[in-house]
Amino acid sequence: xxxxxxxxxxxxxxxxxxxxxxxxxxxxxxxxxxxxxxxxxxxxxxxxxxxxxxxxxxxxxxxxxxxxxxxxxxxxxxxxxxxxxxxxxxxxxxxxxxxxxxxxxxxxxxxxxxxxxxxxxxxxxxxxxxxxxxxxxxxxxxxxxxxxxxxxxxxxxxxxxxxxxxxxx
Numbered sequence: 001x002x003x004x005x006x007x008x009x010x011x012x013x014x015x016x017x018x019x020x021x022x023x024x025x026x027x028x029x030x031x032x033x034x035x036x037x038x039x040x041x042x043x044x045x046x047x048x049x050x051x052x053x054x055x056x057x058x059x060x061x062x063x064x065x066x067x068x069x070x071x072x073x074x075x076x077x078x079x080x081x082x083x084x085x086x087x088x089x090x091x092x093x094x095x096x097x098x099x100x101x102x103x104x105x106x107x108x109x110x111x112x113x114x115x116x117x118x119x120x121x122x123x124x125x126x127x128x129x130x131x132x133x134x135x136x137x138x139x140x141x142x143x144x145x146x147x148x149x150x151x152x153x154x155x156x157x158x159x160x161x162x163x164x165x166x167x168x169x
Contacts, residue, residue: 008078011100012075099146
């Protein structure tokens, strides 16, 4: 079971990366609210970005909701085929997987890649190296993600708990 979990966690990280990185590289400004506050302030002050900064609501809905739904389906499938058949077993399994991916996101994608990659630096902010390299915003997001994971794991647990009821009809 532990080896299966590790394999599934690694696959989940790979899938998460494949969902996030291409979108980030294609449209970094869509991730405006994931940039450090100082970078956001600079962008707001540059005329080249007038009318291009996404609203917080639009940014969240376009970027996070599709990823959330795709991950919900993936995690429910993984959990079901991993043998979790009750709400509690599914909740624990999914929350552990979620935290594995959440930690990977904060450490590898955010702290190691985003903070140091010039490919995600927005034009007009290239001189803000210190601000980009500060991982604080990403670890705050990790803590928020930990709370979202509780909701996510509860949803998957609920889906798993419904499967026997659906199969009876």
